[in-house]
Every structure is written in structure tokens, then in C-alpha cells.
Amino acid sequence: MQAYSNRSLFEIARENYKTLKKHCEDLLEEGYWEKPSEILKQSVFDVLDIYVQAILVSYAVFSKHYMREDIEFLLSTVDSNHFGLHPEKCIEDTVVAQVERMLASPPILLQLCDLRDKEKGTRCAETFFETLINIVLAMAYLNSSKDRYVIQFIQEYYNKSHIFISTRMNCDYILDEKYVFRKICSEMFKTGVHMKAEQAIHHEAIVGGLYKNVENQFTARDALELIKAEESESIRENDIENQEVINQDVVCEQVVKENTYEINETQTQQEQQERLTQLLEELNTLIGLDGVKEEVNSLINLIKVRKMREKFNMPVMDMSYHMVFTGNPGTGKTTVARIVAELYKELGLLSKGNLVETDRAGLVAGYVGQTAIKVTEIVEKAIGGVLFIDEAYSLTNNTSGNDFGNEAIDTLVKLMEDHRDDFVVIVAGYKKEMEGFLKANTGLVSRFNKFIEFKDYTEEELIDILKMMANKSAMKIDEEAISYVTKQLDKMTKAAKNRFGNARGIRNVFEKIITSQANRLVNYEDPTIDQLQQIIYDDVVDVI
Incomplete structure (x- = not known):
């Protein structure tokens, strides 16, 4: 076996990759990539990078190659790191899953x-196939060792891909140790291009003696004869392939469409994960709402594990994603509903992740037949996202005989079923009233089984919210002013606090403070930046 240094193997892989790029350039220049480009919205070179990297990741997993040199080899071979791999980290399960799905699809470039x-x-x-094999072999021979899994991996890859190739590869290709030894001991390994028979004789000195220890005494002369025989073999049409593929243009377009989701998913997977992390950070950095954060995080974890089980075709329990938010006004229900809508999108439960807000007035009409129309119109706006119904209990608390609230509920329940795969409803209101609302229609009880309670903010939390609002407006509230607002909040009775409206009330207070500050500063002839930023005691007196 010829010894290659790691550096030479890196160079050989890169040289073979350039051969693949040349094939892609030919496809591009001759118009073969025109139709795939319209559908995939990707360059042929990006698709090549993704495909080559997917094959190498698949081989690394197949052969249990997780050494630093293997990952560095993988990254140095292609131009772009589409899977976000790192030499210091193992290949993540999410990447492996992406690669498996991608390689299960027909190879568009082949x-x-x-x-x-x-x-x-x-x-x-x-030649494209042979060149890919050269790159895999270069990875298998890192550190002067031949990986024992490489022949099996090549055989399995060939079995999956040869049906898409109608040339002599569909003849009796024998992918065994002889095939591997022949490749690594010839110029074929370095260039990805078949040697001609007359060129092979010049390599006899290199090949000679390398096969003495191989079973069956496969000699250098045997290798040369195989090369000559292959080069003189005529290209044969494959009848079975011709029957399966009558119109290559139609098949090509179909394959491109099948690959669209996989390639797009690969390129957006990292962005989705980053967005998911950002949304959870936004949720967890909200002031207060500890119970709400715990409930939502538990729900997200449940959904993640559910998807893991689905990936392995394991049974999963039926799950409803509709929710009931209970609590007083101003406790952050709408804010959390928006975050949940976007989280559902990044988790693949919703296609858009938008939030549509409404209430009784947006759903109920005053004439027979109009309520169903109004409900249908607003649901259509929310499909792909979340419909947030505030004070939902008001749909059932009207005792007059001509009320159409129940009609709105009946229509909503039907539409929830019709669009259950891409539509979520969150209803909100006071806890006691919402319990009565759910009992008003048996269809509601079965669909809303996730309850999240939004407790009132404490005085400390309201002060933190006030400081946060001031900070976002480049304002600073001095300690005397903070002390005054805190004392006023402490003096409030329970009824007064209910009227105050939690975060909504503190927002109103902040707006009044800004107005009071402006009335004070307008009398300054030339206020400084510090004065424009400072909120003092005089600005907060009598605003709460």
C-alpha cells in the first residue's frame, strides 16, 4: 500500500474537488443548471459543496471517524461550511439527520x-462518481491507515447512486479491495480522471510490489490489465434505466423539486436554531412571569422530544397546541403569545408564526349569518400563525336571546379542526370567567388543555419595568423619584391595583412622567444631555 502523508491526502482531495467543480462549470455553461436554478434558487457550486460535505459527514459517521484531522479534512476539501462543523466539536445529531435525509433523495448533480x-x-x-470516491478514499487513508469500513461505505453509496447513471457503471462494477488498491496506486486517485491504457504502463514501477500481500495475489500486471480492459470497453445503454427514465427533462425537474426542501433545510437549519435561542432568551429575560416562563419552556421541551420520537418512527401521544392564558390585564399575555407564535414557527408547527389579535367585537356581528363570515375572515388571516382572542369569555356571557357569541364559538371550533395542522388559537381572560367560557362548548374543552396563569406583577417588578422603559428611552430615574413611585404603589388597595393594570398601568405612568419632564425642561434655555436624560422627583409627583 502506498503511503500518503496527511498533507498530500488533503491536496489530493482538493484536487479532486476541483475536478467536480469543472463538471459543475460545464453543466452551468451548457444550460443544464438553468431549470434547477429556477427552482432551488441556489448556485450549482453551493449544491456541490453541500453534497460533497454530506457524503463526507455520512462516511465519518459510518466509519466512526470523529478525529480532529478528519473534520479538518472535511472542511478543507469544500469551499463553504454549510453544516457549521468545527474541528473541536463532534458532529451533532441534527447535522447527521439532515445528511441522512439529503442523501436519501436522488443525487441531482449525478x-x-x-x-x-x-x-x-x-x-x-x-468521472463524477469516481472523483467523489477518490475524496472519500483520501479521508479513509488519513494518518497512514486504511479504514476498514471504506469499501462497505463505497459499495452502499454505489448501490444508491448507480441507478441514476446509464453509462458503463451499470455494468459489472466490482467495488472490492482490488478496486480500491487500483485507485490509490494510480494517477486516477490524484486527478479523478481515468488513465488511458497506454499511460498505465508508466506507473508499473509504482504499482509493482504493492499487491504482494493482498489476498488472491492480485498483482500489478492484473491491475494494468483491468485498466486496459476498462478503457477499451464500449459504453452500453442500460435497458432498465431507459424504461424507467423516458423523459430525462421531466425526471430532472422532479428530482430538483424533491431536493428543494432538503437543501433549503440544510442552509436554514442553523438560522432556525439561532432564532429559537433568541426567542427563548427574549422570553426568559422578561421581567417577572416566572411561572409562565417555566410552563412555556416545558412545553417547548416536550415538543422537541416529540419530534425526536417522530424521527425514529416511535409512537407519540396526540397533542393540542392551543392554550388558555388566564390573568388580569397588563400581565404580558399578548407579549408571550407573540413569542409563542414565533417559537411554534421555528419548531416547524406553524408556517408563518404571525400573531393576529382580536376580541368579541372582531368576531361577532349583529345580524344572522354575518358572525360566521367574520370569524372565517379573521381565521384566514391567522392561518399559519396564532389567533389571540382577548377577553374570550365575553363570547358566552351575554344572556340576551339574539346574541351570536355561540355562533362565533361553533364556527371557530370547526375552523380549528379544518386547519389543525397550521393554526393555533390562544384565548385569554380572567381565570374564573375563562373556566365558564370553556364549559359553554364541549368542543372547546377537548381542544384547550394547556393553561398558563399570568400572575400580577409585584411592586418590585413594576419598578423594574419602569426602569427598563426609561433605559430604552435613554432616561435615568434618580433614587428619590423611584422611592416616591414605590411608596405610591405600596399604598394602592387591591381594587386600585386591579384598575391600575399592571405593566399597562406602569406604562401609562411612564408616559405621564415623560410629559411632566418635558414641561419642566421647556423652561431651560439650553439643557444639557444629562438634564435631558434625567428624571427627578419633581417629574413623578402627582403622576400616580
Whole structure:
């Protein structure tokens, strides 16, 4: 076996990758990528990077290659790191799942090469395949060792891909140790291009003696004869392939569409994970709402594990994603509903993640037949996202005979079922009233089984919210002013606090403080930046 240094293997892989890029350039220049480009919205070179990296990741997992050199080899071979791999980290399960789904789809680049072969009489697909194998072999021979899994991996890859190639590869290709030894001991390994028979003789000195220890005494002369025989073999049409693929243009377009989701998912997976992290950070940094944060985080974890089980075709319990938010006004229900809508989108439960807010007035009409129309219209706006119904109990607390609230509920329940795969409803209101609301219609009880209680903010939390509002407005509230507002909040009776409205009330207080400050500063001839930023005791007196 010829010894290659790691550096030379890195260079050989890169050289073979350049051969693949040359094939892609030919496909691009000759118009074969025009139709896939319209559908995928990706360059042929991006698709090549993703495909080559996916094959190498698949081999790394298959052969249990997780060493630093293997990951560095993988990253140095292609131009772009589409899977976000790092030499210091193992390959993540999410990346492995993406790769498995991608390689389960037909290889679009190989198919386009095969289409070119049929139309131009070339052997592009065969060379493309051989060049990919060279890169895999280079990775297998890192650290002067031959990985024992590589032949099995090549065989399995060939079995999945050869049906898309109608050239001589569909003849009796024998992918065994002889095939591997022949490749690594010839220029084929370095360039990805078949040697001609007359060139092989010049490599006899290199090949000679390398196969003495191989079973069956496969010699250098045997290797040379195989090369000559392969080069003189005529290209044979595959009847089975021709029957399966009558119109290559139609098949190509179909394959491109099948690959669209996989490639797009690969490129957006990291962005989705980052967005999911940002949304959870936004939720967890909200002031107060500890119980709400715990409930939502538990729900997200449940959904994640559910999806893991689905990936392995394990049974999962039916789950409703509709929710009931209970609590007084101003406790952050709308804010959390918006975050939940976006979280559901990043988790793949909703297609848009938008939030549509409404109440009784937006759902109930005053004439027969109009309520159903209003409900349908607003649900259609919310499909793909969350419909947030504030004070939902008002749909059932009207005792007059001509009320159409129940009609709104009946219509809503039906539409929730019709669009259950891409539509979520969150209803909100006072706890006691919401319990009565759910009992008013048996269809509601079965669909809303997730309850989250939003407790009133404490005085300390309201002060923190006030400081946060001031900070966002580049304002600073001095300690004397803070002390005054705190004392006024402490003096409030329970009824007064209910009227105050929690965060909504403190927002009103802040707006009054800003107005009071402006009335004070307008008398300054030339206020400084510090004065414009400072809120003092005089600004907060009598605003609460």
C-alpha cells in the first residue's frame, strides 16, 4: 500500500474537488443548471459543496471517524461550511439527520451529468462518481491507515447512486479491495480522471510490489490489465434505466423539486436554531412571569422530544397546541403569545408564526349569518400563525336571546379542526370567567388543555419595568423619584391595583412622567444631555 502523508491526502482531495467543480462549470455553461436554478434558487457550486460535505459527514459517521484531522479534512476539501462543523466539536445529531435525509433523495448533480452524457456522448457521470470516491478514499487513508469500513461505505453509496447513471457503471462494477488498491496506486486517485491504457504502463514501477500481500495475489500486471480492459470497453445503454427514465427533462425537474426542501433545510437549519435561542432568551429575560416562563419552556421541551420520537418512527401521544392564558390585564399575555407564535414557527408547527389579535367585537356581528363570515375572515388571516382572542369569555356571557357569541364559538371550533395542522388559537381572560367560557362548548374543552396563569406583577417588578422603559428611552430615574413611585404603589388597595393594570398601568405612568419632564425642561434655555436624560422627583409627583 502506498503511503500518503496527511498533507498530500488533503491536496489530493482538493484536487479532486476541483475536478467536480469543472463538471459543475460545464453543466452551468451548457444550460443544464438553468431549470434547477429556477427552482432551488441556489448556485450549482453551493449544491456541490453541500453534497460533497454530506457524503463526507455520512462516511465519518459510518466509519466512526470523529478525529480532529478528519473534520479538518472535511472542511478543507469544500469551499463553504454549510453544516457549521468545527474541528473541536463532534458532529451533532441534527447535522447527521439532515445528511441522512439529503442523501436519501436522488443525487441531482449525478443525474444532470448523466443527462449530459446521453446527449453529448461523454462520460461525465462516471468521472463524477469516481472523483467523489477518490475524496472519500483520501479521508479513509488519513494518518497512514486504511479504514476498514471504506469499501462497505463505497459499495452502499454505489448501490444508491448507480441507478441514476446509464453509462458503463451499470455494468459489472466490482467495488472490492482490488478496486480500491487500483485507485490509490494510480494517477486516477490524484486527478479523478481515468488513465488511458497506454499511460498505465508508466506507473508499473509504482504499482509493482504493492499487491504482494493482498489476498488472491492480485498483482500489478492484473491491475494494468483491468485498466486496459476498462478503457477499451464500449459504453452500453442500460435497458432498465431507459424504461424507467423516458423523459430525462421531466425526471430532472422532479428530482430538483424533491431536493428543494432538503437543501433549503440544510442552509436554514442553523438560522432556525439561532432564532429559537433568541426567542427563548427574549422570553426568559422578561421581567417577572416566572411561572409562565417555566410552563412555556416545558412545553417547548416536550415538543422537541416529540419530534425526536417522530424521527425514529416511535409512537407519540396526540397533542393540542392551543392554550388558555388566564390573568388580569397588563400581565404580558399578548407579549408571550407573540413569542409563542414565533417559537411554534421555528419548531416547524406553524408556517408563518404571525400573531393576529382580536376580541368579541372582531368576531361577532349583529345580524344572522354575518358572525360566521367574520370569524372565517379573521381565521384566514391567522392561518399559519396564532389567533389571540382577548377577553374570550365575553363570547358566552351575554344572556340576551339574539346574541351570536355561540355562533362565533361553533364556527371557530370547526375552523380549528379544518386547519389543525397550521393554526393555533390562544384565548385569554380572567381565570374564573375563562373556566365558564370553556364549559359553554364541549368542543372547546377537548381542544384547550394547556393553561398558563399570568400572575400580577409585584411592586418590585413594576419598578423594574419602569426602569427598563426609561433605559430604552435613554432616561435615568434618580433614587428619590423611584422611592416616591414605590411608596405610591405600596399604598394602592387591591381594587386600585386591579384598575391600575399592571405593566399597562406602569406604562401609562411612564408616559405621564415623560410629559411632566418635558414641561419642566421647556423652561431651560439650553439643557444639557444629562438634564435631558434625567428624571427627578419633581417629574413623578402627582403622576400616580
